[in-house]
Amino acid sequence: MNARITPAPAKTDLDAFWMPFTANRQFKDHPRMLARAEGMHYWTPEGREVLDGVAGLWCVNAGHGRREITEAVTKQIGAMDFAPSFQMGHPIAFQLASRLAAIAPPSMDRVFFTNSGSESVDTALKIAIAYHRARGQGQRTRLIGREKGYHGVGFGGMSVGGMVNNRKFFASAMLPSVDHLSHTLDIGHNAFSRGLPHWGMHLANDLERLIALHDASTIAAVIVEPIGGSAGVLLPPVGYLKRLREICDKHDILLIFDEVITGFGRTGKPFAALTFEVTPDIMTTAKGLTNGAIPMGAVFAQRKIYDAFMQGPENAIELFHGYTYSAHPVACAAALATLDIYEREGLLTRAATLSHEWEETLHSIRGAPHVVDIRNYGLIGAVDLEPRVGKPGARAFEVFLKCFEKGVLIRVTGDTVALSPPLIIESKQISRLIGTLAEAIRETA
């Protein structure tokens, strides 16, 4: 096994890589490396086994090292390494779009390919604005996001996003016509609720306030994550998403669900839109689409949106947008193999089967020192720790380091621990993941 493990670089060789969303100096002083992965586990370069409690970064839904994906990628790169999708096509891109349309929410059967969640979000926002223009409402350019929302790091996603550190350094570069709904996290009312919180549906009415302020005729779209992940797992109160849908319908505003983390089985159905029975107009995805193996994103649009663009001369390009690597053949091959695995192993609904056990085990942490909230849905979990005075994030980061020492990978954002294991997780691994987290919390002052 060790023969396949890439050795760790010398400390002196760590300088050049400017690491994303990382405390570079802390990391380079105390590197934490992963060198191999299979099933539910990573291995460090030294050969230490680490249980993956976060599916890499919410993306490896079918578990690591899936042979079918490796083989599909290898075969495709041998047959055709690249083909453009501008004014040309290649067969498996069409095959993949049809496969995706077949598992999508009702009539969301038009698919635009990207290479990441951030690109999916920017694509969705551009489609929304261009859609209104195509049907003679070009004045609808305003976008509504939500506080604590995360929609990637493009200028569009950053502007509709609501995480302060992602915004403050770029404040002067935000899109001009953007506003934000208030977020839905309220520990005062909803601490330790199981599944969706029952308090807070009325928070959706905040959209009416923004409409009254800006006028509906200026608003193109509202974008929300059905369940937010990056800001620390934000759940929609019961009825909240339906209410947003009603208000959008009333005012002819498009509703965009950012399903980059909720897509592909995380909530117990293929998409959260299906789980919560609320159909958006546009839906963004990435991550689980290829099981994380090859970068790829997909934006799903209602057919009526696609059709609105299909006018004018037939030889004219309808949407001036796309990426060199949109529908990259190797990514398409990875996605098709991933969908085969999801289907064969029932992974797109497995979170629903496991969710009760997941909830019970997660909530057993209640009562551990400094735990102020626990939240869960599908195979998503969050544990909020009380921040240390004057040192926000320090307590959770220490828990993260302790878990890694104990052979478990978790993710922290601020003082929230977020869990999102691969959907292949077994009972004993749920116990180990949550047991180790509880132990680390108890050992942290």
Ligand SMILES: Cc1ncc(COP(=O)(O)O)c(C=O)c1O
């Ligand atoms: C909801 C959501 N949207 C967009 C993104 C950005 O995706 P990427 O990092 O692939 O650009 C993420 C990443 O975590 C996300 O959680």
